[in-house]
Structure formats: C-alpha cells, structure tokens
Amino acid sequence: MNQETVTVPNFTVRLSPTPQGARLARLLATEQLRTWGLPLDRTPQIVAELAANAATHGRVPGRGFRLTLYVVADTLRIEVTDTCGERLPRLERPAPDGESGRGLLLVAALADRWGVAQGPHPRKTVWAEVML
Template identity: 35%
Template sequence: MPATETFRIPKRRQHVSTARQRIHKALADWGITDELAYAVTLSASELVANAVTHCRTSYAQVEVTLTLREAELLLEISDPDRNTLPQRHDSGPDEEGGRGLALVEVLADAWGCRQEPYAKCVWALFALVRMEGAHVPSGL
C-alpha cells in the first residue's frame, strides 16, 4: 500500500517555506534522504511558489500531496485556478524568474499538469532507484 502525505497551505508567499519543511519531514520519515530528498524538496518549492504566484483565485489554498509507491515518488501541487496552466519558457540571463519548470524538468523523471473539475494539478514523478544514495524504505 502506498504511503501518502497531504496538506494545504494558504496561497501566500510566506507559506512556501512551510510546505518545504513539511515535505522534507515526510521524506525523512519515509527514510528518503540525500539527493532524492533534495530534488523533491526543491521541485516542490518551485511548484508551490508557482501556484502561489500565478493562481488568480482569491483566498485560495494550495494542496500538496506526496505519494510513495514501490519504486517511485509522486509529488502533486494543486490550486483552484484550473484555467491557468503552467508553461515552460526559456528565461534570458537578465530575468529574475521563469526557471522553475525548467529546474523541475531536470530534477524529476517526468512532470506534467492536468485540469480537474475545480482545480489544476502540476505533478512531478521521481524514481527512487535512479538517484545515488536513494533507496526504497523497508516495509514499502
């Protein structure tokens, strides 16, 4: 049976660090450390920051779900602005932002987004065996 951690944060910049801390703790509780934990935490931080920045729904919450299944970890970030889908673009050297999805693309084995009836979800998939030092925790 997969292990799952789901929580919500208010759509405010100051809560991105809260999401990052909760994700880091969940990964540590599952025995996931080193490069994989870093890649997942950094990807989550970028995707949560994107949701907070680009969601046009007032007083929204961002939902974060981590699902650990046998040899993979699925990260899902959802917000209620279902019509604003992420678009990866190449940022110029002088631009301050716009590199988050490119970073997720490098760190994750796959990523994408989907529209749901009342939300959109941006997801990233990580193989547990790909990263050096990563392992599938016992009992899963």
C-alpha cells in the same frame, strides 16, 4: 483467496497561497521524506518550485493550494493543486537577465517526469515524479 493489503505512504496538506505557504510546503515535505526514510536530494527543490508557482501564478484570494506526496513502488509522486485551472504552466526560456521564470526548468531538470492534469473546474494539478 488470500488478499494482501497494500499501504501507499501518503501525505496531504492544504496551505495558503503565499510565499510563507510555499516555504512551509518545502519544510513539511522535507520532514515527511525524513519520516519515510527517503532521499532528500531533489524532492525539496521540486516541491519548493511547484509550491512557489501555485502561490504566485495560481493564487486566488481565499483559496489555498494542496500539496500531496505519495509513494507507489519505486516512485515518489509530488502533486501541487491550485484553483486557477485556466492558467496552465508552460515550459519557457526566461529572459537572461530576468529574475524569475526558471521554476519549471528546474522541475524538468530535477524530476524524472512531470506534467499537468486539469481537475474539476477550477482546479489543476502540476505533478512531478522522482524514481527512488
């Protein structure tokens, strides 16, 4: 029996839960997508929003967040895992004059699918998928 080896392009990095870590997540994701020859239209913004949420709402002193990208068939999956599993994100309408609260609305608009998966306590992963 001849078995074919399937390689799943993937990238994982652990970052500090700070604004600098969130910016670095976007930059690293953009460079990885270029390396893979994938489009840069929506994904960097999705990564930026998910990473900013992890740095802002999922921040636990001394614990970073993890960015993972991988491609299966025609789908790019973006995952941001933090250690604040008790705070699950909710899609809400921000106040019209509010300066924040639009990140998940952007993710929902840009991604083909998104959701949240609780991991081993205390982790949670917010994920988004983009069809290629």
